[in-house]
Amino acid sequence: MTAFCHYHPISPAKWRCRDCQRNYCKACLPGANERTRRCQCPRCNHSLQFLGAANTAIPFWERLPAFFQYPLAKAPLALVGICTVAPLLISSQLLAFIVTLTLLCVMTKYLYSILDNTAEGHMNPPTLVSAFSSEGLNTLFQQIGVFIIFGLIILGASQAGGQLLGWLATAFVLLVLPASVMSLARERTIISAINPLQLTLLISTLGWPYFVLYAHLMLLFLSMGVAVDFLIEHSSAMLAGVGAGFINGYFTIIAFHMLGYVLFQYQEKLGYATTDQQNDDETNVLANRAGRIDADIDLYLKEGEYQHVKQLVAGELKKKKDDPWRMEQLYRICDAQGDITSLKPFIIQLLDTLLVRNQPEQAITLLKKLYLEDEEFALKDAVVSFKMAQFAYHQHEYKLVVRLLKDFHSRFPDANNITDAYILLARTLANGLRLKDKAQAYLRFLIQQFPDYPSIDALREMEQTIARGGRI
Ligand SMILES: [Zn+2]
Ligand SMILES: [Zn+2]
Numbered sequence: 069m070t071a072f073c074h075y076h077p078i079s080p081a082k083w084r085c086r087d088c089q090r091n092y093c094k095a096c097l098p099g100a101n102e103r104t105r106r107c108q109c110p111r112c113n114h115s116l117q118f119l120g121a122a123n124t125a126i127p128f129w130e131r132l133p134a135f136f137q138y139p140l141a142k143a144p145l146a147l148v149g150i151c152t153v154a155p156l157l158i159s160s161q162l163l164a165f166i167v168t169l170t171l172l173c174v175m176t177k178y179l180y181s182i183l184d185n186t187a188e189g190h191m192n193p194p195t196l197v198s199a200f201s202s203e204g205l206n207t208l209f210q211q212i213g214v215f216i217i218f219g220l221i222i223l224g225a226s227q228a229g230g231q232l233l234g235w236l237a238t239a240f241v242l243l244v245l246p247a248s249v250m251s252l253a254r255e256r257t258i259i260s261a262i263n264p265l266q267l268t269l270l271i272s273t274l275g276w277p278y279f280v281l282y283a284h285l286m287l288l289f290l291s292m293g294v295a296v297d298f299l300i301e302h303s304s305a306m307l308a309g310v311g312a313g314f315i316n317g318y319f320t321i322i323a324f325h326m327l328g329y330v331l332f333q334y335q336e337k338l339g340y341a342t343t344d345q346q347n348d349d350e351t352n353v354l355a356n357r358a359g360r361i362d363a364d365i366d367l368y369l370k371e372g373e374y375q376h377v378k379q380l381v382a383g384e385l386k387k388k389k390d391d392p393w394r395m396e397q398l399y400r401i402c403d404a405q406g407d408i409t410s411l412k413p414f415i416i417q418l419l420d421t422l423l424v425r426n427q428p429e430q431a432i433t434l435l436k437k438l439y440l441e442d443e444e445f446a447l448k449d450a451v452v453s454f455k456m457a458q459f460a461y462h463q464h465e466y467k468l469v470v471r472l473l474k475d476f477h478s479r480f481p482d483a484n485n486i487t488d489a490y491i492l493l494a495r496t497l498a499n500g501l502r503l504k505d506k507a508q509a510y511l512r513f514l515i516q517q518f519p520d521y522p523s524i525d526a527l528r529e530m531e532q533t534i535a536r537g538g539r540i
Contacts, residue, residue, distance in 0.1 A: 098359030152313025186328025466500035
C-alpha cells in the first residue's frame with residue numbers, strides 16, 4: 069500500500085524516519101539525494117530510510133496508454149523495421165535464415181535491455197546500441213537455455229504421464245513464464261529462471277498483481293494472434309509477412325516493458341530499491357538551501373511550532389534584509405499570533421514593504437500596536453518615519469503623526485527632510501489637534517534654523533494663518 073507524506077497527505081512518501089515515525093515526500097526534502105539514498109530527517113537529523121521510487125509509481129494497470137505508446141519511439145520502431153524487412157530482402161534462403169537468427173538474437177537482447185531499463189525507472193526505450201553490443205549476450209544464451217529446459221520438461225511430462233500431465237506441465241510453464249523472465253533479468257542465472265521454488269516465491273511475493281499482469285500479457289498475445297491471423301487471411305503473403313513482423317515486435321516490446329515496470333513498481337517488496345530517474349532533474353533543481361528553508365517552514369507550521377518558524381524566517385531576514393517574501397512570511401505569522409515583539413528588529417523594512425505594496429492601513433495598525441506595547445519605541449529611519457507620518461495625517465491619526473515626528477531634528481540631525489517633517493507636524497498640531505501655540509513654535513523653529521529655506525516666506529505665512537485661527 070502506498071504510504072503518504074505526513075505533511076502533504078496527498079503526496080506519496082519517498083522517505084521515512086523511524087525515530088520520528090514520519091513519512092516525507094519529495095517537497096519536504098529538497099536536498100535529498102536519491103542516488104546515494106542519503107538524507108537526514110529535518111526534525112531529528114537522523115538518517116532516513118529510502119522508500120524507493122516504487123511508493124510513488126503508478127500501478128501498471130493504470131498506465132496502459134503509456135505502455136502502448138512505448139514502442140512507437142525511434143529506436144524500437146527502427147529495430148522492428150530492420151528485423152521485419154531485412155530477411156525479406158535476401159533471396160538466398162540460407163542467408164535469410166542466418167540473418168533472421170541473428171536479428172532474433174539482437175531483438176531478444178533489446179527486449180532484455182527494455183526490461184532492465186524499465187525496472188531501473190527509465191520510462192523511455194533504450195538506444196539501439198544496447199541491442200547491437202556484445203555485452204549481455206549471456207542473457208540471450210540463458211534465455212535460449214531456459215526455453216529448451218521448459219520444452220524438455222513439457223516433453224518429458226507428456227511422455228512419462230501422458231497427455232494430461234503434458235497439458236498440466238504446459239499450463240505450469242505458461243503460468244510461470246513471466247516470472248521466469250523477470251527472475252532471469254534480475255539474477256542472470258538459468259537456475260533462478262527455472263527453479264520452481266524461486267518462481268513460486270516471486271509470484272507469491274507479488275501476490276494478485278502477478279495475475280493481473282498475467283491477464284494483461286495473455287490479452288496482449290491473444291490480440292497479437294488475432295491481428296496476425298486477420299492479415300494472413302485478408303492480404304497478400306508479402307504484406308502479411310511485413311504486418312505480422314511489426315505486430316509481433318510491437319506487442320512483444322509492450323510485454324517486456326510491462327514486465328520491467330512490474331519489477332520497478334514492486335521493487336521494495338522484491339527486495340531492492342531504485343531511483344525514479346524521471347524526476348531526478350527536478351530533485352537537483354529543488355536541492356538548494358532556500359528550498360530547504362521553505363520545506364522546514366512548511367513542516368514547522370504544520371506541527372504548530374510557530375516559534376521555530378519565526379526563528380527560521382528571522383534568521384533568513386538577518387542575512388538578506390530586503391527579501392519581501394520572507395518579510396511577508398514573518399509578518400503573517402506574527403500578525404496571526406499577535407506577536408509584535410518579533411517584528412521589531414525588522415520594522416523599518418516591514419513598514420517600507422507595506423507602503424510599497426500600497427497597504428498603509430496595515431502599516432499604521434502595526435505601528436500603533438508597537439507604540440502601545442512599548443512607550444519608548446521610536447523608528448530609526450527618517451524617510452520611513454516621514455512617509456508613515458504622511459499616511460497617518462491623511463487618515464486623521466494625528467497623535468500617531470506627533471509620535472512619529474517628535475524630536476525629528478535631534479533623532480535625525482543629518483536628514484534632508486527635517487523641514488518637510490516639521491511642516492507636517494505643524495499642520496497636524498494646528499489643523500488636527502488644535503494646538504496653535506505648538507504649531508507656531510515648530511514653524512518659528514524652522515524659520516530660525518533654516519534661514520536659507522527657499523520657501524521661507526511660505527513658512528511665515530503659515531505662522532500668520534495659524535495666529536488668525538485658520539487652517540494651513
Ligand atoms: Zn511532504
Ligand atoms: Zn526524525
